[in-house]
Amino acid sequence: MTYDAGHYDVIVVGSGHAGVEAGLAAARMGAKTLMLTLNLDMIAFMPCNPSLGGPAKGIVVREIDALGGVMGKVIDQAHIQMRMLNTRKGPAVQALRAQADKPVYVQKMKHIIEKEENITLRQAMVNELIVEDGICKGVITETKAAYYAKAVIITTGTFMRGKVLMGDLEYESGPNNQRVSVKLSENLEELGFQLTRFKTGTPPRVNGRTIDYSKTEIQPGDEKPRGFSYETTDYITDQMPCWLTHTNQQTHQIINDNLTLSAMYSGAKRGTGPRYCPSIEDKIVRFHDKPRHQVFLEPEGRHTEEYYVQGLSTSLPESLQHDIVRSVEGLENAEIMRPGYAIEYDALVPTQLWPTLETKKISGLYTAGQINGTSGYEEAAAQGIMAGINATRKIFGKEPVILDRSQAYIGVLIDDLVTKGTREPYRLLTSRAEYRLLLRHDNADLRLTELGYQLGLISEERYQKFLNKKQLVKEEKERLYKMIVKPTDSVQEMLKSVNGSLLKDAVRAYDLLKRPEVTYELLETVIEKRNLPDEVKEQVEIQIKYEGYIKKTYEQVERMKKMEGKLIPENIDYDKISGIATEAKEKLKQVRPLSVGQASRISGVNPSDISILLVYIEQGKIAKLAH
């Protein structure tokens, strides 16, 4: 018998990166929120690499911050190193990456959740959902507590039927020897959800005291302090470096000789692993002509000697892991503290979700994070905040919030998941975003702060600051447009200094800034100076310099929006449309796209199928075909 353990607006199951964002968004939007987690000491734990951000992912962290999420703020206070990547490339692909101080990150995040007035945080194992008439009403824990709510968000990560694999050793476990969640997985299957089996892996950790750093290459952080959050003002300046070394022929020999001992190569049928995160076994088999592979040694925190050995993710037996690690230069005497392993887990086939992350099958039930087939802390957090926002909007009777592909990487991520599904753990890459020139690190605030404010997740103070920045950018652009720069000696000198072609006639300062070699900083040396904040200068320069390209991208967006605007009724019966290929029909029935644009992105739906759909819409037949 269960007991009534309380009534809430929103219940979040899990407190990883998705769970904390979901819970905080819901609570801050006014929902009475219950957060249940298997282990209170593992809130927002990083079970794999000790880093956040990087290309695409770093921009996601900024987007989460612009929407009022916490990931950016916490990492700004809990890192040992920060680097801006791709600085020699265009503004669209520059991204920040932080090496996290793992224990500090967990501690700070836990404290934030604890302090949040609208959140009740409790350690519990959820075994099943309470579902009545296709509506999710709450959850039941293993201790027979029945919690009731108007919406439930499941963010269970890799814990569902998790299984750790290392050589021929197999045991049921979540990451890092955590308890595994079995009953919930079974319950979801009973409720009719389609689950799939994914796997991922992690490398061994070694004791830093046993590394010979002299044989490795130092990888320091940036000198210029930076942060992810637009609210961060105090920057950590005391940084720790990472270290680079390489595998060699000896390493490869050990692995080649023992491939059959790898859990992943033993021949047993296993879950699908991600291509972008291959084990060292994978790398050596697939790219056997490479003489060496990079290995990065990354500290896991300031108050620990544990080092993450990036590049040596493996599921080989522990005995061999010692040999492999010690074959690497600088690690000859290294002591493994935790061995690497592969982990298999249940994930929900994400095409079963609406773009709000609500399940199609059960109203009021949302899923977010690794359970939806993604991988990565940032991807999880992004889904978490969107699920939290949409669950709360729904129970308050408000319109859902769906970010489109031109608005945010978050939009790309969720659209990919619910439209295309995924055959491997999904990771965001800049190449997944067709409008990435719009989805920049520098303009995440311009894209999303307004929305965050309207949702009630951005403070009035921050919003005013944001409006002020926008205004300054606008004014400065106008000023530079009106300003004429004459070919004076100082201007020509300035141009000479950067190998630019000299001016023949007077030009607008605006047009001068369009030249790739002329930065705002440089331009400032020859025009009347205004002491603008750096972020304003940066914005002005990017907006002007890349104006033509940005405009071109917007034209593409317009084309997309046309197709996006052609809506498909939710209850269309694809079986009644002859002419659509059978495979396409099955896919359309599964995904149930909301627009022709979304339909056109489904793999297996061909342009001919789309033409037929379009013809039906244009002829108004679609209305007749609806039930």
Add this chain to the structure above:
Amino acid sequence: MIETDTIAAISTPIGEGAISIVRLSGKEALTIANRIFKGKNLHEVDSHTIHYGKVIEPKSDVVIDEVMVSVMRAPKTFTREDVVEINTHGGIVAVNRVLEIVLENGARLAEPGEFTKRAFLNGRIDLSQAEAVMDLIRAKTDKAMGVALRQMDGRLSQLIQSFRQELLETIAHVEVNIDYPEYDDVEEMTHALMREKTNKVSEQIEQLLQVAKQGKILREGLSTAIIGRPNVGKSSLMNTLVQENKAIVTDIPGTTRDIIEEYVNVRGVPLRLVDTAGIRETEDIVEKIGVERSHQVLKQSDLVLLVLNYHEPLTDDDRHLFKAVEGLEYIVIVNKTDLEQYLDLNEVKELAKGHPVITTSLIKEEGIDALEEAIRDLFFRGDIESDDMTYVSNARHIQLLKQAKKALEDAKASLDMGMPLDIVQIDITRTWELLGEIIGDTASEALIDQLFSQFCLGK
């Protein structure tokens, strides 16, 4: 668009050949054919078989024609529907009567290209193939037929795919530099390398566009104007060309929307003698509509045949004509060599600025071979016979190729400006997408797959 009714049309060029074919497609194709067919019960015959019998008018039982009927059941047919083809005697009368009876008995007259449209909608053929079939339908000469067939074989697709692969590898290279900035085993893409790749594909597209011009000629015919002062022999030239060369298509008004001028096939070059009626009636378009306007008409021509009189000295009107054809492809025909020479041929050659000058006596049928060779040489320059050439003969494809080329030029401009490669890549990606539209492939997963098969990545 997704009709289930049965359509019918005459599927052979009218007036040509010993037989003509009425084709039916749709659910009722067999039932309708059976209704008007005296012979075996078509419902009972095997698929893909042909049967002798007679077409009758069912109400009166009057025999219309002796025919052979092919029965092809779905789905292994061109449209993936049931298809019946009725082979009638040649000529216009029999086939039209059979079509009429088919239509009276439940079929609907197909719209132009509707069979192809059904094939496309039923998933039988992809977009680029469908368009090739559309062109096939319109093919005016044997050569044009050959081009359309080659395209259906997917040769254009293959070529486009090879361009795309080239671009995709370049894109993947840039992407990997972006997404994995620290991986030293991936060579850094440079401006020079990018420029090299861009130029290569750009040149190949340019080549395709060059032959596209020839492809268009093959398909639509060379719009040809005959000009000259009154009485120089324009009508004779027209008649000679028509008589010497079989008129290829005489479309029946109402079955297609094409406005038919005179089509002639000169050594494989289809000529569309434009506005010939005008020339016949008015003798001289320059005279009738004025130099200014005639210039505009001429501008739309692919070829101008400028006729002069051997028997008269050059006049100011003649010199005007030379001005009017400046910048166009033209051939000068000096006619009436059977009469005494008053024309200064050297002056004519000077005015012609290297364009061919042919002397003829149309009355004596002299010089016609030389004219026809000049026409052929002008447009094929000898190399078009090669079967290995891939022609782009479809307006949509040409448009997309031009856009693709433009995008590549934008990319080159960005490279010259020294823009970062990820910015340059925007236009490269656009090119890749535009080329994808030609072959109906816009799947974006290709890039991700390329990324992971080309490079060794991961933590």
